[in-house]
Amino acid sequence: MTLLADLEAQSWQVTTLLPITLAIATWLSAQISEPNALYITLAFVGGNVASFLIYHVQEGLGIFASAFLTSRIAATYLFTVFGIIGVYRVYFHRLSQFPGPTSLALSKWSSMSFDLAGSRPVYMQQLHRQYGDVVRIGPRELSINIVGAISAIYATGLQKGPWYECLAITRKEARSLHTLKTMKAHNERRRQWDGAFRSSALKGYELNVQRNVEKAIDALLDKADGKTTQDIGHWLDWLTMDIVTELGVGRSFHMLDTANTAKEIELIQESLAVLMPMGNVAGYIRDILAYLPSPTAAIESWCRETVRQRIRDGPALVEQDIFSYILGERQAQGDRIDLDELTAEAFLLLGAGSDTAGNAMGLVIFNLITTDSGRCWQKLRKELDTAFPQRDISASDVGSYETQRRLSYLTACIDESLRLYPSVPSGLQRVTSPAGLKLPDGSIIPPGVIISTPTYTMQRDPRNFTDPELYRPERWIEQDKTGDVFTASAFTAFGAGPTQCIGKQLGYMEMRLFLARFVQNFDVNLAPHIDPDTFRNNIKDRFVIFKDPLQLILSKRN
Numbered sequence: 411m412t413l414l415a416d417l418e419a420q421s422w423q424v425t426t427l428l429p430i431t432l433a434i435a436t437w438l439s440a441q442i443s444e445p446n447a448l449y450i451t452l453a454f455v456g457g458n459v460a461s462f463l464i465y466h467v468q469e470g471l472g473i474f475a476s477a478f479l480t481s482r483i484a485a486t487y488l489f490t491v492f493g494i495i496g497v498y499r500v501y502f503h504r505l506s507q508f509p510g511p512t513s514l515a516l517s518k519w520s521s522m523s524f525d526l527a528g529s530r531p532v533y534m535q536q537l538h539r540q541y542g543d544v545v546r547i548g549p550r551e552l553s554i555n556i557v558g559a560i561s562a563i564y565a566t567g568l569q570k571g572p573w574y575e576c577l578a579i580t581r582k583e584a585r586s587l588h589t590l591k592t593m594k595a596h597n598e599r600r601r602q603w604d605g606a607f608r609s610s611a612l613k614g615y616e617l618n619v620q621r622n623v624e625k626a627i628d629a630l631l632d633k634a635d636g637k638t639t640q641d642i643g644h645w646l647d648w649l650t651m652d653i654v655t656e657l658g659v660g661r662s663f664h665m666l667d668t669a670n671t672a673k674e675i676e677l678i679q680e681s682l683a684v685l686m687p688m689g690n691v692a693g694y695i696r697d698i699l700a701y702l703p704s705p706t707a708a709i710e711s712w713c714r715e716t717v718r719q720r721i722r723d724g725p726a727l728v729e730q731d732i733f734s735y736i737l738g739e740r741q742a743q744g745d746r747i748d749l750d751e752l753t754a755e756a757f758l759l760l761g762a763g764s765d766t767a768g769n770a771m772g773l774v775i776f777n778l779i780t781t782d783s784g785r786c787w788q789k790l791r792k793e794l795d796t797a798f799p800q801r802d803i804s805a806s807d808v809g810s811y812e813t814q815r816r817l818s819y820l821t822a823c824i825d826e827s828l829r830l831y832p833s834v835p836s837g838l839q840r841v842t843s844p845a846g847l848k849l850p851d852g853s854i855i856p857p858g859v860i861i862s863t864p865t866y867t868m869q870r871d872p873r874n875f876t877d878p879e880l881y882r883p884e885r886w887i888e889q890d891k892t893g894d895v896f897t898a899s900a901f902t903a904f905g906a907g908p909t910q911c912i913g914k915q916l917g918y919m920e921m922r923l924f925l926a927r928f929v930q931n932f933d934v935n936l937a938p939h940i941d942p943d944t945f946r947n948n949i950k951d952r953f954v955i956f957k958d959p960l961q962l963i964l965s966k967r968n
């Protein structure tokens with residue numbers, strides 16, 4: 411028989427009706443319960459192999475004819491499955507009445523392009539301008555740009571969204587505080603962490619923060635020749651990472667001493683590049699990738715080894731480190747020592763406690779020197795010089811309420827920079843409960859929908875802040891006097907509700923101390939080759955923001 415005759419001889423029931431029926435059955439069963447990605451993939455591959463063997467071995471067709479018929483059945487199956495899914499999602503889904511781009515309603519894969527480019531926050535801002543306050547940004551996902559909805563979303567115990575799965579390292583069931591799914595589990599774990607961030611514990615961290623800040627400032631003073639450029643971003647990464655490792659687990663990469671980024675940290679930074687896309691693709695891809703070698707394996711094993719040593723030897727570099735509190739609480743609550751879980755906690759500390767504060771400080775400096783020819787820089791320096799003429803501000807000073815009152819412009823400079831460039835700029839996912847979610851206007855979001863508020867969009871919304879694109883620290887101090895719009899509750903740079911940043915006060919301690927010392931000790935210019943607009947446009951979202959090297963020319967202040 412010729413190839414054509416072979417093909418014509420096949421019954422349409424097998425090549426067409428069968429795959430269409432199977433496709434409908436697959437779709438229906440997926441409506442009843444979430445399919446296991448690995449099983450579906452194996453069944454699909456197995457079905458294709460079986461079809462090829464039946465045609466080739468049992469029916470005696472040639473290789474090409476068997477391959478052709480098998481591909482045709484597979485293509486009909488896939489076309490039907492995706493066709494049904496597409497039509498259902500766009501026209502019949504419970505979110506089909508919400509506005510948004512059709513590509514995002516069809517598939518989360520459409521978000522790949524802007525997530526790989528790191529431009530999710532800016533894209534969300536465009537979508538909200540185009541479609542309104544509630545936008546459909548995924549088959550079952552909405553972005554909600556309504557300040558009045560923040561507490562209903564983040565403070566009522568809604569479960570975390572699927573994005574958090576991509577952060578779960580080690581055994582999948584070994585979760586860190588941040589990746590625990592239900593609020594009940596999260597709240598219980600958070601109690602183990604709370605002691606480590608109370609004001610009495612923070613007092614114990616002051617000397618360490620101060621020593622590291624002084625180390626960074628001294629190293630920069632040595633290099634401040636008024637000619638060579640320094641990437642201040644590197645120094646801030648080294649500073650925040652050395653602090654959080656020493657305070658967290660009592661060990662350090664000594665990056666401020668070596669003026670070098672540790673290999674393990676480079677790997678974290680590289681793997682962060684895929685965090686947003688990975689978190690936003692379908693769960694079945696993440697399930698499959700979980701079987702491949704982890705890109706964060708080196709830092710995971712550093713964390714594991716460190717935790718093991720830490721449990722055995724106790725705190726090494728500070729008297730009471732953050733793990734002293736976590737381990738103490740675990741024991742007090744009768745929890746067993748689970749090495750996987752503690753490794754995940756150490757990993758969380760490294761990830762959450764360094765880039766966030768490091769980027770924030772870099773951007774405060776950038777905003778201070780690029781706004782109105784350094785007006786804010788000069789104003790801040792004046793405030794600091796008045797309060798600390800000897801330029802001897804300490805970590806204990808920045809922690810005191812009285813100093814914070816005297817240095818209100820310093821805090822305003824930090825908050826205003828975090829408003830424009832929140833370290834975590836995209837929305838934090840939650841899932842609506844079986845009762846759904848009532849918005850302030852009375853409309854209801856159905857149950858089981860992924861929702862978030864778009865931090866970047868909200869913090870730059872003119873309904874929340876007058877002239878929202880301008881860096882104007884004064885708005886944080888004079889809001890009552892000017893008549894400008896200032897919606898404090900729209901500022902969610904540290905998150906909201908019971909999952910909001912536990913390290914906020916430690917972050918402020920680092921930022922206030924370093925920035926005060928920096929502004930009082932250096933005269934600073936942006937390197938001539940850096941164009942401020944290009945620098946701003948190149949800020950990317952990798953869950954935590956990424957920026958270009960911040961090249962500065964430093965001179966010692968007279």
Ligand code: HEM
Pocket residue numbers: 587588589600654758759762763764766767770828832833834838902903904905906908909910911912913914916917
């Ligand atoms: C400018 C500095 C910082 C910013 C802007 C920031 C921002 C945030 C945000 C937005 C969240 C919420 C994430 C979510 O719900 O998914 C968060 C959580 C967290 N942050 Fe920070 N952070 C900063 C500094 C720090 C520092 C210095 C530490 C620790 C040493 C830290 C530790 C954590 C931890 C452990 C969580 C998880 C809390 C939980 O899930 O209950 N952060 N941070």
